[in-house]
Amino acid sequence: MTNALISGDRVIEELKKATAETLAIDVTTIQTDSSLVRDLGAESLDFLDINYRIEQTFAIKMARHFIIEHIEEMFGEGTALDSDGKLTDKAVKLMRIRLEAASEGIDIETLKPGMDMDALPVLITIRSMARGIIDILDTLPETCPECGSSAWKTDDGTHIVCGSCAAMAVYNNGDDLIKEWLQKTQDEHKII
Numbered sequence: 399m400t401n402a403l404i405s406g407d408r409v410i411e412e413l414k415k416a417t418a419e420t421l422a423i424d425v426t427t428i429q430t431d432s433s434l435v436r437d438l439g440a441e442s443l444d445f446l447d448i449n450y451r452i453e454q455t456f457a458i459k460m461a462r463h464f465i466i467e468h469i470e471e472m473f474g475e476g477t478a479l480d481s482d483g484k485l486t487d488k489a490v491k492l493m494r495i496r497l498e499a500a501s502e503g504i505d506i507e508t509l510k511p512g513m514d515m516d517a518l519p520v521l522i523t524i525r526s527m528a529r530g531i532i533d534i535l536d537t538l539p540e541t542c543p544e545c546g547s548s549a550w551k552t553d554d555g556t557h558i559v560c561g562s563c564a565a566m567a568v569y570n571n572g573d574d575l576i577k578e579w580l581q582k583t584q585d586e587h588k589i590i
């Protein structure tokens with residue numbers, strides 16, 4: 399269901415804060431469409447740090463693997479990356495569907511077959527990361543799995559607990575959500 403307790407604006411605000419703390423930059427210099435790598439100078443270890451902060455903030459589990467890695471694992475070696483480690487056109491088709499659906503403000507024409515996997519992080523923006531966080535938060539179940547109450551509440555605006563038994567909200571993790579999406583999209587579009 400849509401998570402009515404945590405707004406998209408709050409997610410973006412917390413993500414900007416986590417990014418500013420990780421990169422030791424002023425939060426006001428971060429735009430929603432900033433590319434973390436190109437505009438803010440993030441390196442791969444910084445992503446781990448930002449993810450960790452976000453996981454603490456919202457009590458969620460972010461995806462550990464890129465979509466490319468999931469495609470290879472689900473549909474077989476060579477389906478997403480060719481023998482030179484370049485993106486296949488099947489991988490590009492899948493990723494373009496995902497980026498278009500999320501309307502992440504990314505120019506999808508920059509995503510091309512033959513592109514190096516290392517070039518992908520440039521496409522990650524605050525907005526696209528926030529989308530992933532919101533997808534996870536939207537897996538909040540209708541009712542508390544512990545007591546069946548639907549009285550979810552939040553005191554700090556980021557952590558949700560059951561208003562009846564005080565159990566912490568449980569969400570699907572980011573990797574499972576990517577896998578579900580890949581399977582659904584593959585069933586629908588038969589790309590691979």
Ligand SMILES: [Zn+2]
Binds near residue numbers: 542547560561565
């Ligand atoms: Zn409960």
